[in-house]
Amino acid sequence: MSKRPPKLWPWQVALALFVFAAWWGLTATHILSPFFFGEPLVVLQRIVQWFASGSIWPHLGVTLLETLLAFVLGTVLGVAIGLWLALAPVASALADPYIKAANAMPRVILAPIFSVWFGLGIASKVALGVTLVFFIVFFNVYQGIREVSPVILANARMLGANRRQLLRHIYLPSATAWVFSSLHTSVGMAFVGAVVGEYLGSAKGVGYLILQAEGTFDINSVFAGILVLTAFALLLDALVTLTERRLLKWRPPTIAETL
Amino acid sequence: MSKRPPKLWPWQVALALFVFAAWWGLTATHILSPFFFGEPLVVLQRIVQWFASGSIWPHLGVTLLETLLAFVLGTVLGVAIGLWLALAPVASALADPYIKAANAMPRVILAPIFSVWFGLGIASKVALGVTLVFFIVFFNVYQGIREVSPVILANARMLGANRRQLLRHIYLPSATAWVFSSLHTSVGMAFVGAVVGEYLGSAKGVGYLILQAEGTFDINSVFAGILVLTAFALLLDALVTLTERRLLKWRPPTIAETL
Amino acid sequence: LHAAPPEKSKLTIAVGGKPLFYYLPLSVAERQGYFKDEGLDVTITDFPGGSKALQSLIGGSADFVSGAYEHTIALQAKNQFIRSVVVQGRYAGIALGIRKDKAANFRSMKDLQGMKVGVSAPGSSTHIFLKALLAREGLPPDAAAAIGVGTGSSAVAAVRSGNVDAVASLDPVTTQLETAGDVTVVYDTRKESDQRALYGDDYAAAVIYTTEAFIEQNPQTVQAVVNAMVRALRWIQQATPDQIADIMPKEYYGGNEALYRQALAKNYASFSPDGRMTLAAAQNVHKVLATFDPAVQQAGKLDLERTFTNRFVDAALKKIP
Amino acid sequence: MTAAIEFDQVSVVFPARERGGAPWRAIAHTSLSVEVGEFVSVVGPTGCGKSTLLNLAAGLLAPSAGTVRVFGQPLIGINRRAGYMFQTDALLPWRTALDNVTFGLELRGVPRTEANERGRYWLAKVGLAHAAERYPHQLSGGMKKRVAMAQTLIVEPDILLMDEPFSALDVQTRQLMENELLALWQAERRSVLFITHDLEEAIALSDRVVVLSAGPDTHPIGEFPIDLARPRDVAEIRLTPEFLGIHERIWAVLRDEVLKGYVQTTT
Amino acid sequence: MTAAIEFDQVSVVFPARERGGAPWRAIAHTSLSVEVGEFVSVVGPTGCGKSTLLNLAAGLLAPSAGTVRVFGQPLIGINRRAGYMFQTDALLPWRTALDNVTFGLELRGVPRTEANERGRYWLAKVGLAHAAERYPHQLSGGMKKRVAMAQTLIVEPDILLMDEPFSALDVQTRQLMENELLALWQAERRSVLFITHDLEEAIALSDRVVVLSAGPDTHPIGEFPIDLARPRDVAEIRLTPEFLGIHERIWAVLRDEVLKGYVQTTT
Numbered sequence A, B: 001m002s003k004r005p006p007k008l009w010p011w012q013v014a015l016a017l018f019v020f021a022a023w024w025g026l027t028a029t030h031i032l033s034p035f036f037f038g039e040p041l042v043v044l045q046r047i048v049q050w051f052a053s054g055s056i057w058p059h060l061g062v063t064l065l066e067t068l069l070a071f072v073l074g075t076v077l078g079v080a081i082g083l084w085l086a087l088a089p090v091a092s093a094l095a096d097p098y099i100k101a102a103n104a105m106p107r108v109i110l111a112p113i114f115s116v117w118f119g120l121g122i123a124s125k126v127a128l129g130v131t132l133v134f135f136i137v138f139f140n141v142y143q144g145i146r147e148v149s150p151v152i153l154a155n156a157r158m159l160g161a162n163r164r165q166l167l168r169h170i171y172l173p174s175a176t177a178w179v180f181s182s183l184h185t186s187v188g189m190a191f192v193g194a195v196v197g198e199y200l201g202s203a204k205g206v207g208y209l210i211l212q213a214e215g216t217f218d219i220n221s222v223f224a225g226i227l228v229l230t231a232f233a234l235l236l237d238a239l240v241t242l243t244e245r246r247l248l249k250w251r252p253p254t255i256a257e258t259l
Numbered sequence C: 001l002h003a004a005p006p007e008k009s010k011l012t013i014a015v016g017g018k019p020l021f022y023y024l025p026l027s028v029a030e031r032q033g034y035f036k037d038e039g040l041d042v043t044i045t046d047f048p049g050g051s052k053a054l055q056s057l058i059g060g061s062a063d064f065v066s067g068a069y070e071h072t073i074a075l076q077a078k079n080q081f082i083r084s085v086v087v088q089g090r091y092a093g094i095a096l097g098i099r100k101d102k103a104a105n106f107r108s109m110k111d112l113q114g115m116k117v118g119v120s121a122p123g124s125s126t127h128i129f130l131k132a133l134l135a136r137e138g139l140p141p142d143a144a145a146a147i148g149v150g151t152g153s154s155a156v157a158a159v160r161s162g163n164v165d166a167v168a169s170l171d172p173v174t175t176q177l178e179t180a181g182d183v184t185v186v187y188d189t190r191k192e193s194d195q196r197a198l199y200g201d202d203y204a205a206a207v208i209y210t211t212e213a214f215i216e217q218n219p220q221t222v223q224a225v226v227n228a229m230v231r232a233l234r235w236i237q238q239a240t241p242d243q244i245a246d247i248m249p250k251e252y253y254g255g256n257e258a259l260y261r262q263a264l265a266k267n268y269a270s271f272s273p274d275g276r277m278t279l280a281a282a283q284n285v286h287k288v289l290a291t292f293d294p295a296v297q298q299a300g301k302l303d304l305e306r307t308f309t310n311r312f313v314d315a316a317l318k319k320i321p
Numbered sequence D, E: 001m002t003a004a005i006e007f008d009q010v011s012v013v014f015p016a017r018e019r020g021g022a023p024w025r026a027i028a029h030t031s032l033s034v035e036v037g038e039f040v041s042v043v044g045p046t047g048c049g050k051s052t053l054l055n056l057a058a059g060l061l062a063p064s065a066g067t068v069r070v071f072g073q074p075l076i077g078i079n080r081r082a083g084y085m086f087q088t089d090a091l092l093p094w095r096t097a098l099d100n101v102t103f104g105l106e107l108r109g110v111p112r113t114e115a116n117e118r119g120r121y122w123l124a125k126v127g128l129a130h131a132a133e134r135y136p137h138q139l140s141g142g143m144k145k146r147v148a149m150a151q152t153l154i155v156e157p158d159i160l161l162m163d164e165p166f167s168a169l170d171v172q173t174r175q176l177m178e179n180e181l182l183a184l185w186q187a188e189r190r191s192v193l194f195i196t197h198d199l200e201e202a203i204a205l206s207d208r209v210v211v212l213s214a215g216p217d218t219h220p221i222g223e224f225p226i227d228l229a230r231p232r233d234v235a236e237i238r239l240t241p242e243f244l245g246i247h248e249r250i251w252a253v254l255r256d257e258v259l260k261g262y263v264q265t266t267t
């Protein structure tokens, strides 16, 4: 029961080092062309340079801001509309094909329209990110609400809960696992939205850096940008996990924990 | 109990007509610029032309093939790896940061690498679509497995189920709702992957048509392409819903159905 | 120089591929601080293609575009009126490279028929170049399949992986492919002879354009931008390629400075000496477009005088020797 | 006087979910009422439709035919005057035992400190003062039942619907709880509709015992007024001869019914 | 002879999930064994640790200290020789009643038609022949219990672990089921560890009744061999004087314990 799994981080670090070494080995021996796969040492050097000179911060700041806004807005909208439609069957049946159509629409194509509506600044990137995050959260909230135990729901209604209280005390806590599952995917999508948005037209941001680097065959900077973004994505994901743990502390240990 | 909700499709059709009329009204009066928002009548005409002349089929065929492959492959991989990691706690803890990092990576940027590995044909678009679909399915399967009722699991184990049988008879059925929730999002993402892939370099496909139309500022063809894609996405989604209904016929009616 | 303060000092200039040599004068003006000298606060927003940059202008999110002159004509055919205010490049600077293993059997442009040719994006100037080449041989515009392969590594990847048989590319892609021995260049509009053979005597490639409405409402702003650009062009004329390379951001070198300098030297001749446009050049461009663009063909006679103006350049040249 | 709950010719048909399957008429033409202040127990063979009846009274299920009236008003939607202790586990898994007990108070806007105080009082009453901070998955079957009981009773509903509330408890604890329930009921003369499969319990607690027939088409086949003196002690009353007499009479009816149901379903 | 199940100085401590909370030692230094072919019942106050004990025997929970042995072998992981009927609902919601019953057979590779035949036979045995095609959510509480019983018994395990299997059934049905269980046990002399809060049931069925103390630190405080003649009829045997004598002796021990537990937790 109380046996803890063995410490994992040495293994993770070892794995990271191994991946890095493999990358280095494969590109140094030209088995993978360094033209496309970069040189790991140069990539590291580039990252160090960026942070040492501080030249990365204005770009990183913009990208992180866009990501956070897209993540928060997309999540809030997804949860709100997911709740609403899950609890209003007629509205839901009516909206169903439109939601699905919007979800299937290749949004990247609409980037020019976004820039008409939202300008070339942060807003249009946030809008792109929101459209990615929204649907992921929405579908999970929608399903999560439908999975609420009917007995628990009936119990709360008998105890006198009105609609708002049901939402607060039954639907939301019960859909929490669903929401968080979608948030893990969303963290990534928010970053993708921001970077692709920048990639499609911007004057700042890590996506802009990467676009320029690609245009000049500077694959090492491309990888450096990707690595920096990934590091921050892991940070944001860790925050999500932390919140999840706090909110779900009432749960029985999961299978993985008991096995 | 047995009260059916009122017929909805007349309302949905009415809503569709209204949206179309609004679109027409706004662009005809130049409140929305037709340069960006197209002319609905021309868009319809374009669609009719495409199908009447049959010129759309080779493009549509390619895009649908890519989408289906990306959808199927991404789903299979997502389910398989989701199951594996959810059931192997050490592997999962080890892989965790890597999965999250891969999820957060702005994949579109890797398109050049994809085209090195997979060429400019169908494969690279499928690869892009798979990376989008995979993570959505993966995270939901992973969470779905962890949500399996411990009592039901214990019961099956006591009845003699081995690991494979647990998978088949407990984990999979119990995670079905989770999987399908992710599939609805994935349908859209598979289309996005295919079209963006085509958009980034291709010689065929609806994405290519759209890109070409954009290049010549033929916004009507862009919208026509989007509409055609959306129609097929709804079709695919309907298939998913049908399968879902069949697989989940054992469930108690959901709240929406009883309210 | 400061005749009157610009009506609008915060400006956005959209560009499809900022580090391209095609748009080098814009970067010079920025790096040398010429915009600031004019009292302008310019944000240069980069897009993955010229058509995207153009869309942002029409949508009202950008004030100017640094882009291909072709667009002003193509758009007039669609009743959108935009005008070039200063020319950056006289030559298209586009080259057609044939992949090494196909080059041996490549005798004439007619052999393009049935080939898969990489262009930066369908509809972009590289695509126009390809269609013009085909049209000159009397082939239909889709005789060769144009495949969008982007302007950077993805274009190189497309060639190396054998996904395209040929590529119509700008620098630095061309130089990259050439020096690495991936392609043989069979047509090169960085060279005056090829440029003239394909497009005619006078031509206009990269320009700065904006909408007619903007010019009307903000003449001082336009003047300020043109002033800065003309100064940049004049500076380029008296600088050596190496001096130019020196002032460019290091990121443009893409980790290979030698290659960058080499490519810059090849493109040096293509920059406009004074920023002026001629009607002959406009007619040439129109003639090329009309060989294949159905919208331009259908539009019939276009008012080419309305697609450019030398008014601002001439005013700038008066002050800048 | 209007009844607290009145079933008027009520039927419930569960539609077949599969096409081709036969619908199941769980309850047929049942009329039954619980007067204000009355304690009515319902007994019947397992699976006959007792819980279904309670769901009707709670307003969680609409009858396929007939009417349910609460204090004279036809019941539409949820029954706001009733508290319902479910047969299955219905605790909120994300709340501790104490927070589960105080849930109804919180919904009514009772201040936190007062709610907690009353919650602890009730937890002690059901013998769970030591488990206030445990989550439902950390409670044993009988403990969950007791938390559910405290959760239902703390809000003092006018009508109490209880579905086998004590079946998971040992005899001793069960008697303590039964006495607790009787005291509460007597103090304010609430109306109680009580389901049990323990006939002794039914007699010891009730003013009236209703016997249901085996399903399908379940309906009452006997009503027995219990005229034992109040207040009662549930342990002692079982030993009185009157009790035994009543028990025998009801048992005669019930036993046949159970056997009938069993035979019917086996063949 | 080695015992079918042997608890050897077993303790179970549930760690506190909150930091600062006290861990709960549910079971302390308990030694207990079930011989091969023996029917042992465990009684004890609600929440004392009976289900925890069964989870240990099933191998679903590892003891914090001590050893559990099955047929002489220390138990690691799941107990493959045992069938476990859980206290809570454990049916597979995506399978009909029949498919739930035949689940164990399917896992063993029994051909579909044979499995269905045996499944229907068992469903009839528990009086649910008419409900074969219903899904668990369409079954009443008592019906679910009976399906679970058929599900556990159909695979004929050597050791039977049963956690209050009959508590949701009316007396009559319960007695039918009890007789069914006894017949099955007697035919093949399986070993049974049986939990109930009904002392009469425990005595009527068992060879030995174990009384557990109230928690925490639950441990056996009395073992009573039941030397009533076999085969027994559970309804009749309750009326014999020997039965009443045993009942009285065990009850004396048990009642005190329940009250002790109650007082302990209330104050």
Ligand SMILES: Nc1ncnc2c1ncn2[C@@H]1O[C@H](COP(=O)(O)OP(=O)(O)OP(=O)(O)O)[C@@H](O)[C@H]1O
Pocket (backbone or CB within 6 Å): D014, D015, D024, D026, D044, D045, D046, D047, D048, D049, D050, D051, D052, D053, D087, D197, D215, E131, E134, E137, E138, E139, E140, E141, E142, E143, E168
């Ligand atoms: N949703 C449903 N669909 C179909 N049949 C149902 C449904 N719910 C209940 N039933 C059937 O209705 C009958 C009555 O069920 P109910 O739960 O009311 O029984 P009960 O008297 O409470 O039994 P128990 O004492 O075992 O709890 C049963 O035969 C059951 O199978």
Ligand SMILES: Nc1ncnc2c1ncn2[C@@H]1O[C@H](COP(=O)(O)OP(=O)(O)OP(=O)(O)O)[C@@H](O)[C@H]1O
Pocket (backbone or CB within 6 Å): D131, D134, D137, D138, D139, D140, D141, D142, D143, D168, E014, E015, E024, E026, E044, E045, E046, E047, E048, E049, E050, E051, E052, E053, E087, E197, E215
């Ligand atoms: N996961 C857990 N964490 C903490 N405490 C637990 C956990 N599981 C059980 N307990 C505690 O252990 C004690 C024994 O529980 P158990 O379920 O074994 O009781 P029981 O004898 O089966 O009771 P009942 O007759 O009510 O079913 C209880 O006090 C319970 O709160």
Ligand SMILES: [Mg+2]
Pocket (backbone or CB within 6 Å): D050, D051, D052, D087, D163, E140, E141, E142
């Ligand atoms: Mg019931």
Ligand SMILES: [Mg+2]
Pocket (backbone or CB within 6 Å): D140, D141, D142, E050, E051, E052, E087, E163
């Ligand atoms: Mg228990």
